[in-house]
Structures are given as C-alpha cells and as structure tokens.
Amino acid sequence: MTDDHDRSADRLDRFLPHPDRVVRHETELPVPAAEALAAMLTFDAYDSPLARVLIGARGLPDRLRRRRGGERSTGDRPGFRIDDLPRHGWLILADRPDVERVYGTITRPWSMRDPGPAAVPSPEAFALFDEPGFAKIATSFRAEPRGPGCCALIVETRVRVTDPVNRRRFLRYWRVVEPFSRLIRLEALRLLRRRLGATAPSPGIEAPLPEVVAAFGRCAGATGRLWRRSELRHVPDHVGWTLRFGDGSTARVYRETVSTAPRGGEPCLLVVEFRLRLLGRYGPAHAAFRAESWCNTPLFAGFPGFRSKLWLTDPDTGAYRGVYEWDGPDQAAAYADTLSRLLNAVSVDGSVRYHVEADVTPRQALADPAILDGAGSDERWWRITSAEPPAG
Numbered sequence: 277m278t279d280d281h282d283r284s285a286d287r288l289d290r291f292l293p294h295p296d297r298v299v300r301h302e303t304e305l306p307v308p309a310a311e312a313l314a315a316m317l318t319f320d321a322y323d324s325p326l327a328r329v330l331i332g333a334r335g336l337p338d339r340l341r342r343r344r345g346g347e348r349s350t351g352d353r354p355g356f357r358i359d360d361l362p363r364h365g366w367l368i369l370a371d372r373p374d375v376e377r378v379y380g381t382i383t384r385p386w387s388m389r390d391p392g393p394a395a396v397p398s399p400e401a402f403a404l405f406d407e408p409g410f411a412k413i414a415t416s417f418r419a420e421p422r423g424p425g426c427c428a429l430i431v432e433t434r435v436r437v438t439d440p441v442n443r444r445r446f447l448r449y450w451r452v453v454e455p456f457s458r459l460i461r462l463e464a465l466r467l468l469r470r471r472l473g474a475t476a477p478s479p480g481i482e483a484p485l486p487e488v489v490a491a492f493g494r495c496a497g498a499t500g501r502l503w504r505r506s507e508l509r510h511v512p513d514h515v516g517w518t519l520r521f522g523d524g525s526t527a528r529v530y531r532e533t534v535s536t537a538p539r540g541g542e543p544c545l546l547v548v549e550f551r552l553r554l555l556g557r558y559g560p561a562h563a564a565f566r567a568e569s570w571c572n573t574p575l576f577a578g579f580p581g582f583r584s585k586l587w588l589t590d591p592d593t594g595a596y597r598g599v600y601e602w603d604g605p606d607q608a609a610a611y612a613d614t615l616s617r618l619l620n621a622v623s624v625d626g627s628v629r630y631h632v633e634a635d636v637t638p639r640q641a642l643a644d645p646a647i648l649d650g651a652g653s654d655e656r657w658w659r660i661t662s663a664e665p666p667a668g
Contacts, residue, residue, distance in 0.1 A: 287370050287378055288434055291403050291414045295434035296443060297450060299458065300625045302430045303465050307472050309419035309427040310374035315468060316417050316429060317377065321356040324463050358417060365393030367402060369414060376418035382410050386442070386449035408439035411446055429468075431461060451554065455621045462620060488617045491579075498578025507537045508577055510570065514586055514642065516666035519599070522656030527588035527597050530566050533573060534584045541581060541604035544634045545641060547658035548598040548612060550619045551627040555594060562594065576600075576615070581607030586638060595627065599641075599660075605634045631658040 305312045361379050362368065370378040380402045382394040394410060396402045405412060415433040422428050435450075437443035502508035510533050517529045555561045566589060576582060581603035588597040602608035612630040619628045633648065640647055642663040 287376075288414055288416055288432065291369055291378070291380060291399070292412060292434040292436045295436050296446070297435045297454075298432065298625070299454070299461075300430070300432040301461050301465060302428055303469060304422060304426060304428050305419075305469065305472050306426050308425060309421050312427050312429045312472065313374060313376070313417065313419040315472060316419075316431075317358045319357065319464060319468055319471075321460065321464050324467055367396055367399065369399040369402060372418075374419075376416060378414060378416045380412065380414040382412050384409065384442075385411060385453075386445045406438055409442055410438050411442070412436045412438065429465070431465075454553075458621050462617070488614055491614050492575055492618070495576065495578035496574035499574040500578075502535060502537060502577060505537075508533070508535050508573075510534075514665075517586075517642070518664045518666075519586075519588060519642070519660055520662040520664075522659035522661050525590055525593065525595070525657070527590040527595070529586050529588055531570065531587035532584070533577065533587070535577060535582055539583070539603055541607065542635065543583065543637045544602050544605045544608050544632055545636045545638060546598075546600040546602050546608040546612060546630065546632050548600070548615065548630040549595055549627070549657065550629075551593070551595045551624040552622055553624050554622070562589065562591075575618075576611065579607070579611040579614075581611070584638065599638050601637045601639075602632075605632045608632045629657070631655065633658075 307315075358377075358379075361381075364381075365383070366379045366381045368377065369380045370376070380396075380399070382396060382402065382405055383392065394405070394407075396405060402412070402414075413433065413435050415431065418430050419427045420430065435446070437446045499508065510531060512532070514529045514532050518526055519529065520526045552565070555565060566587075569587065576585065576598075583601040583603060585601075586599040588599060589595075590597070600608065602611070609632050612632065616628050616630065636647055641660045645660045645662055648659050
C-alpha cells in the first residue's frame with residue numbers, strides 16, 4: 277500500500293474504517309516533529325513505575341499461558357517500547373519516516389485462552405481479515421508540525437471486533453481495562469513531555485498520578501474540616517436556572533455549593549466541561565449520577581481558593597459543566613489541571629476542557645453575560661451568553 281501523501285485518518289480508515297472503539301490522545305511538544313516521533317517510538321514505558329505495574333497486570337494472562345506451556349522467563353529486564361511491537365505480534369501497517377508509524381494486531385484480548393496474535397503476512401491481509409472471533413487493533417503514532425521547532429504528538433487507537441457475539445464480550449472487557457490503558461498512555465506522555473522539555477500546560481497530562489492522588493486526599497481532609505466548621509453548604513439560589521453558552525449549547529443548574537471560609541485572593545471564573553464515557557448520552561444512568569454526585573464534593577471543595585460551584589448538565593449532549601468561583605487564577609488552574617488528570621481516565625476522548633477568566637465571578641456573569649464579551653480567549657464553549665431562572 278502506498279500512503280506517503282495520505283492523511284493519517286485516511287490510513288486508519290483504510291485498515292479499520294468502522295471501529296467499535298477509538299482512543300485518541302494529543303499533546304504539544306517544544307521539539308521538531310521528527311525528534312518527537314523518534315522519542316515516542318523509542319520511549320520505554322517501563323521507566324515509569326506506574327506504567328510498569330499496569331502493563332504487567334495487563335500481560336499477566338499471557339505470562340500464565342506461556343508458563344503453562346513450559347516457557348521459562350529469560351531473566352532479562354522487561355521493557356515496553358513501541359519499536360518492539362513487532363516482537364509481540366504487531367505488524368507495521370504504514371511507515372512515513374519522521375512523520376508517522378501505524379501498527380496493527382489481530383487478537384482476542386478478552387479471552388484467557390487467547391493463543392496470541394493471529395498471523396497476518398501484510399497490511400493488505402490485515403485490512404481484508406474478517407474471520408469471526410477476533411479484535412482488529414490499529415494504532416497510529418504521528419507528529420504534526422505546529423510552528424517553528426514545535427509539534428503535536430498524536431496517538432490514536434482503533435478497535436474493530438469481527439462478529440457481534442465477541443463484540444459484546446470485548447465491550448465488557450473494555451469497560452474494565454480502558455481506564456488503566458488510558459492511564460498508561462497519559463503517564464507515558466507525561467514522562468515524554470518532561471524529557472523533551474515541555475512546560476506549557478497540557479490538561480490532564482502534567483501531574484504525576486501519585487501527586488494527583490495526594491492532592492485529592494488533602495482536598496478530602498480540608499473538605500471535612502469545612503463541613504465541621506459549617507463553612508460549606510449546598511444552596512438553592514440558582515438551582516433550576518438554564519445557562520446558554522457561546523457555542524449554542526445550553527445546560528441546567530442542578531446543584532449549587534458555596535464555601536463561606538475566609539477569602540484569600542482576587543476572584544475569578546473557572547468553567548470545566550466533560551462527558552463521562554460509561555454514562556453514554558442519555559438514560560437513567562445520568563439521573564443516578566446527578567443524584568449521587570454530591571458525594572464528589574470532597575474532590576473540589578477543599579482545594580485552596582474554592583468559593584462556589586454551579587453544577588450543570590446538558591441533556592442534549594450528556595455533557596457536564598462546573599461553573600466555579602475561585603480565589604486567584606493560578607489556584608483555579610492548579611485545581612483544573614489536577615481534575616483533568618482524573619477526568620481524562622473516565623471521560624470521552626477530547627471532552628475534558630477548562631477555561632479560567634480573571635476578575636469576574638459566576639454571579640457577575642449570570643447577572644450580566646455581556647461582561648464576558650471582551651474576554652481574551654476566542655473559544656466560545658465556556659462563554660455564558662444568557663442565564664434564565666426557572667419559570668414561575
């Protein structure tokens with residue numbers, strides 16, 4: 277197959293045109309595209325203790341199968357590099373030097389009795405393979421120039437199961453393993469960014485997982501102290517209000533949380549948006565999530581600078597928003613970066629985003645949305661354009 281001049285999406289469409297699942301991550305790096313791709317392909321995920329544990333857990337069934345078959349460990353230090361994928365049964369489907377490489381494999385990841393990847397002799401054979409009982413997996417690693425000396429590194433995986441019965445088995449398996457698979461990728465990208473000198477924010481990637489866990493632990497403790505001092509409460513002031521945003525979407529306020537602790541900085545507006553993967557777009561799962569989501573209060577109320585939160589849901593898209601008041605843009609961004617790391621593990625790809633706007637509060641924006649017209653960002657999804665209280 278010739279693919280020197282095709283777009284990456286076209287190549288993936290050629291090999292897996294109708295995927296059952298797609299996982300995509302992107303991050304910007306301060307190096308040329310060729311350097312970024314080379315670093316990605318030779319990066320050893322086992323350099324991360326977290327990734328080493330997760331990869332080891334995912335590979336346990338295969339190790340047990342080989343041990344039952346009489347295979348012995350070589351004793352060599354394990355590693356997990358993209359360049360080594362062909363040793364594990366993956367086929368190079370397309371290769372554009374310094375730009376992109378696409379790998380593919382055909383296997384039964386949901387089965388403890390999986391004999392390993394099916395042998396396919398060529399990219400053409402991979403594209404045509406349709407024997408029932410298998411999952412076809414294709415992953416693209418590519419680097420796109422984004423200006424002098426910088427690029428975007430993009431990793432996209434597509435999965436297609438070849439028959440309906442095993443598709444259901446795969447989806448049950450995927451619900452369990454996807455959050456861990458996502459953590460492996462995010463941890464690898466975080467370490468790669470650090471090695472290549474990236475300092476600009478990349479939501480959900482920067483903070484190491486142990487730091488994220490520790491931050492939420494401290495937050496939960498601080499939230500408990502706020503409750504004990506009666507400095508945290510849910511109020512009805514804006515519950516039932518409908519907010520419209522600059523991208524044409526609307527969302528309804530279903531809860532409001534306020535802290536009365538002493539203030540410590542200049543107020544700012546923080547808007548966060550995400551769509552949870554397991555809830556889908558509609559259905560009773562959303563009603564259950566909204567009912568129990570007050571339990572998530574310890575995940576935000578104890579972070580330094582929290583003042584208030586409007587909890588919003590968009591019934592048309594299944595998206596959730598948080599409209600916060602925070603003491604100081606730096607503290608708001610620190611919280612949003614940490615939250616993004618958690619949300620990226622459980623949300624639809626690309627749905628997690630946030631915006632911080634200094635010198636304005638949610639109450640001011642609801643009372644006079646025009647106050648946001650002069651904001652520096654060109655993005656419209658976060659801009660409140662109107663706020664209407666419930667009828668009657």
